[in-house]
Amino acid sequence: MELDLKSVLEQIVQGIASTMLDMQMFAADAEHTSSDGDVAATVQIAGEWTGGVLLRLSGDFACAAASAMLQIDSADVTAEDCRDAAGELSNMVGGNLKSLLPGPSFLSLPTVVAGHDYQLLVHDAVTVDQVVMVGEHGTLLVQVYAPVEAAASAATGA
Secondary structure: OOOOHHHHHHHHHHHHHHHHOOOOOEEEOOOOOOOOOOEEEEEEEEEOOOEEEEEEEOHHHHHHHHHHHHOOOHHHOOHHHHHHHHHHHHHHHHHHHHOOOOOOEEEOOOEEEEOOOOOOOOOOEEEEEEEEEEEOOEEEEEEEEEEHHHHHHHHHOO
């Protein structure tokens, strides 16, 4: 079964945004531009398919997501709430994607990075597809990555 990964990611994010956050999000052709308030979260998938999912949330989107998830006013959302929301969203997106991939496989706990002037590097991995989602509260970049070896053999059909 060959997945149209970009469409799958769009559908997963739209489903989570509408059901869990009461938000509408749409795919955009624009690139995600980083800002100081961004939060990044990643989960790893290991098993029959190996790779991971990385989310980069704009600060405004992270705050709105935390507000919706915790059912609190956005003025009461803390930086920790934003990080927790990012981790939970990566878990939801990764879990939904994992269910469509060859199994059995396992999902790691989320890793979350926030702050100023940071880089997040997944060693020996390349992005196999990504989608930028936008909504009234900001942007969300979703990247799926796989080990360099696996991505190279998939590209050559080996």
